[in-house]
Amino acid sequence: MARIAFDRLAHAYPGGAGHALKPMDMVWEDAGAYALLGPSGCGKTTLLNIVSGLIRPSAGRVLFNGADVTALPTERRNVAQVFQFPVVYDTMTVRENLAFPLRNRGMPAAPARARVEHVAGLLGLARDLDRRARNLGADEKQKISLGRGLVRDDVAAILFDEPLTVIDPHLKWELRSRLKELHRQVPVTMIYVTHDQTEALTFADRVVVMSEGEVVQVGTPEALFDRPAHRFVGHFIGSPGMNFLSCALLGAEAILPGGARIALPRAYPALGGRLELGIRPEFASLGAEGLPVAVQRIEDLGRRRIARLDLAGQPFAASLPEGMPVPAEPRLRLDPARLHVYADGRLVEGEG
Numbered sequence: 502m503a504r505i506a507f508d509r510l511a512h513a514y515p516g517g518a519g520h521a522l523k524p525m526d527m528v529w530e531d532a533g534a535y536a537l538l539g540p541s542g543c544g545k546t547t548l549l550n551i552v553s554g555l556i557r558p559s560a561g562r563v564l565f566n567g568a569d570v571t572a573l574p575t576e577r578r579n580v581a582q583v584f585q586f587p588v589v590y591d592t593m594t595v596r597e598n599l600a601f602p603l604r605n606r607g608m609p610a611a612p613a614r615a616r617v618e619h620v621a622g623l624l625g626l627a628r629d630l631d632r633r634a635r636n637l638g639a640d641e642k643q644k645i646s647l648g649r650g651l652v653r654d655d656v657a658a659i660l661f662d663e664p665l666t667v668i669d670p671h672l673k674w675e676l677r678s679r680l681k682e683l684h685r686q687v688p689v690t691m692i693y694v695t696h697d698q699t700e701a702l703t704f705a706d707r708v709v710v711m712s713e714g715e716v717v718q719v720g721t722p723e724a725l726f727d728r729p730a731h732r733f734v735g736h737f738i739g740s741p742g743m744n745f746l747s748c749a750l751l752g753a754e755a756i757l758p759g760g761a762r763i764a765l766p767r768a769y770p771a772l773g774g775r776l777e778l779g780i781r782p783e784f785a786s787l788g789a790e791g792l793p794v795a796v797q798r799i800e801d802l803g804r805r806r807i808a809r810l811d812l813a814g815q816p817f818a819a820s821l822p823e824g825m826p827v828p829a830e831p832r833l834r835l836d837p838a839r840l841h842v843y844a845d846g847r848l849v850e851g852e853g
């Protein structure tokens with residue numbers, strides 16, 4: 502098991518345009534469950550491949566438990582990898598597939614058998630142990646790939662690269678929750694790459710949000726929701742994402758372009774740059790009092806509705822409780838405790 506640290510790490514592909522990963526320092530604690538989350542091209546796979554040793558970074562160091570592994574090839578890093586497509590031996594049984602990494606390391610038959618049966622139990626594969634892998638569905642095959650990482654109790658980390666891509670949507674939920682449970686029972690450092698916020702937020706204790714080669718926030722799912730450190734995180738996490746309103750600031754008040762004033766929970770020093778007020782749709786409500794708005798449309802998202810509004814010329818989304826009619830002269834109320842100020846896209850701490 503390993504604590505993984507990055508020391509001034511950066512990567513530019515030969516012939517690539519600029520940095521695929523901008524310089525970063527970061528620590529992933531031993532036995533943590535981390536997700537690397539971000540849109541296509543933000544650098545997730547590059548970072549994962551640097552951890553596994555498939556890519557040697559163009560600058561900086563990677564440390565496993567304090568030891569510099571930057572120059573070590575994958576086979577000497579002791580990491581297990583689970584890819585998008587299951588990697589299993591079709592002609593072997595589930596048991597033989599799971600035992601393979603242990604046999605390779607010369608583990609005696611009895612402890613290997615016990616270990617395989619334990620892991621098969623964790624994965625819900627106990628009844629399939631003597632079936633040939635080729636007779637199984639994609640989700641069960643992916644469980645085998647996963648199991649091959651878990652049987653070894655000596656791995657530094659298990660790396661998952663979009664592991665649910667080929668899984669049927671209705672089975673994704675089961676595997677997602679099972680993975681989280683596995684991490685509770687097998688406390689090994691797990692790194693999970695995905696562009697899907699639900700997968701990241703379900704699996705990880707800490708989510709590493711990336712945008713354009715940069716880590717913009719590392720935080721618990723709650724922190725990413727409650728206090729996005731960056732405009733990108735506010736947008737990317739949540740459905741719909743956070744609202745951002747252009748504003749000016751005067752002490753503990755935000756002033757919208759039309760002149761409306763919004764009291765803030767904290768005062769702010771004089772700030773330069775582009776200023777915005779951020780608030781999630783969940784903390785905005787329609788009623789008889791507050792800022793005048795025009796309702797443009799109501800979206801039905803199944804268990805909840807979203808009112809798409811125009812607030813003094815700026816688009817705004819607010820949650821609308823089930824069954825609540827849209828007021829004839831709607832006004833918008835913002836929960837003051839949930840208002841945040843952003844300068845040039847970055848969260849600004851207020852005073853007091």
Ligand SMILES: Nc1ncnc2c1ncn2[C@@H]1O[C@H](COP(=O)(O)OP(=O)(O)OP(=O)(O)O)[C@@H](O)[C@H]1O
Pocket residue numbers: 514515516517518521539540541542543544545546547548696
């Ligand atoms: N072999 C390569 N040569 C040059 N540029 C590359 C190479 N591999 C990736 N890139 C570039 O590096 C950047 C980061 O790519 P990376 O694959 O790490 O992103 P990602 O977040 O994993 O995206 P995806 O989810 O699409 O795989 C992108 O701009 C990509 O075009």
